[in-house]
Amino acid sequence: MASAKRVLKTFDVTSMVTGNMIGSGIFLLAGYAAAPISNDITLILAWIGGGIMALLGAFCIAELSTRFPETGGDFLYIHKVFGPFPAFLFGWMSLAIFETGSV
Structure with a gap:
């Protein structure tokens, strides 16, 4: 089996991860999180x-x-540690719940 070509550079991957982690929710949710706290x-x-x-x-x-x-990310880690069935469940949850929630 041929190995995957690594064409993304460090800046590309860092930008993708940063955009995924921060998203647009930080601009809306920060005010809600700070509202009940009275002390700076x-x-x-x-x-x-x-x-x-x-x-x-x-x-x-x-x-x-x-x-x-x-290659495989979280699916691979769960497969190696817990086996194929939990990895299968995670894959479907990722597709149906996690990834669609950001759309």
């Missing part, structure tokens, strides 16, 4: 805490992608 320091700490959690998640995905250097 608490709001800043909440944003920092969320950023740290997102960074830890990114580190986990980076570790998995270096451990399994194949």
